[in-house]
Amino acid sequence: MQAYPPIVRPPAEAIGTLALIVGAIALLIFIGVEGALIYAVWRYRASRSSTEQPARFERNTRVEIAWTALPALVLALVFVLMLGAMAEIGGAGVEPGLRVRVVGHQWWWEFGYGAVTTANELHIPVETAVELDLTSTDVIHSFWVPELGGKSDMLPGTTNHLRLFARRAGVYEGQCSEFCGIEHAWMRIRVVAESQADFDRWLAAQGQSAAARGGDGERIFLANICVNCHTIRGTTAAGAAGPDLTHAGARATLGAGVLPNDVARMRAWIADPQQYKPGALMPRVPLSDPELDALAAYLVSLK
Ligand code: HEC
Ligand SMILES: [Cu+2]
Structure with missing residues (x-):
């Protein structure tokens, strides 16, 4: 039997799909409710000659059950779909292809690939599920590169996890998104997504010590x-x-x-x-x- 690779996609795409489905459900409900309203206004409008009192009724158990149960069902469906999207964004069932340690500092980023440490510029291979282990040395920071993944707080003494996934090579901009002091706005993240070969070359170069220049x-x-x-x-x-x-x-x-x-x-x-x-x-x-x-x-x- 052939083993298929697990389907992975940028978290933003999973969020986008969910937003489309929820939007479609909302649109259907809107059309149904407004349609029923317009129909009722037209169908039961008073004729000019009529002198009758309009019909009245006080309770209708069936209607009440329906308008309680239906919204509850729709919300339950949206809830289940959302749990699915959250699990996908969290990387459920998919082993990460790369793990990077990210430490927030006032006001710069430390990135660790095993024994290799670098700063401010995160390199990742494309088409790879990347797991970030996030923490902070000082105050609460927050890691956010909107095109590549969700957003996660970075707390001193705790490690949070966040998945990134880039489909195309390129430079993606991010930003600390938790106010962390005076230079919070200049705590930018630059993510370079590149082919596996380029990434391997970059990581090998980063792993080298600086040759003594003697200058x-x-x-x-x-x-x-x-x-x-x-x-x-x-x-x-x-x-x-x-x-x-x-x-x-x-x-x-x-x-x-x-x-x-x-x-x-x-x-x-x-x-x-x-x-x-x-x-x-x-x-x-x-x-x-x-x-x-x-x-x-x-x-x-x-x-
Ligand atoms: C008290 C600690 C301290 C000393 C001393 C210090 N630095 Fe820094 N340096 C920092 C911090 C913290 C940053 C990050 C600043 C930021 O981006 O908010 C930094 C950033 C830098 C950067 C930018 C790195 C990057 O990738 O963004 C360079 C280059 C640098 N320092 C060079 C030097 C040189 C050269 C000296 C000596 C003349 C020096 N530093 C002395 C703490 C220090
Ligand atoms: Cu910050």
Whole structure:
């Protein structure tokens, strides 16, 4: 017997199907009720010559039972359909093809693929059920990439789960959707969905440690307080308060979406993060112009 792969689709499609069915039921009820009303108005209208009192009645058990039971049945049907959609969105019966650890920080994202840690840019293969294990280190955040899945709170001390599924390769935008402090609005999520081969290549590259450069940029980074907060695997920098910078140059943005990533913007960010993200938990570190140039070139070279 042939084993068929389980049918999986983007959660948004399951929600869309449910919305269409519920909409169709509502439309049928609307047509039925309005039709009966119009018919009754037309059929039982008073004739001009009539002087009779209109008919009256006080109770009709059958009608009362019908208009109680019918709505209850319709609501029960919608409830069952909704349970089905919720189970599908939750990934019932489908083993995830990939599991990613997601940790919310004020105001950036940590993504973990087994032993590989990265930040702010989530890569996933297309046509794969991806399970996210969501938690937070500080306050309540909420993970939401509308095109790829539902929305889930991220709570310190608890792990919540959320399924993502991308049908087509591309970049999908998301956003923290729980007010989590002053820079909540600049807590963007960038999801890159790509072919399995591209994804494998990306993950293999992310797994590499940074080769020692021996240059000024590396020396300045390691000699400053940057190392208290940032990790660059392959060096002595092993801080955990800020994003992992082992492959800082491979990401498209800085500061969870606040700036595009290139040498000029990298330099500007390091020179004064507070100018771009006031309140961000990275201080302005006093550095000379040549130091900033070397640092920016070094970090962007970490692909
Ligand atoms: C007190 C901890 C701390 C120190 C010290 C610190 N950073 Fe940061 N850094 C952070 C935090 C937190 C973020 C995330 C800010 C945000 O996006 O809200 C960050 C973000 C960054 C980013 C952007 C990363 C990305 O992918 O978005 C770079 C690059 C960076 N820091 C470089 C440096 C350099 C270079 C130094 C030393 C001159 C330094 N940091 C010092 C905490 C720190
Ligand atoms: Cu948040």
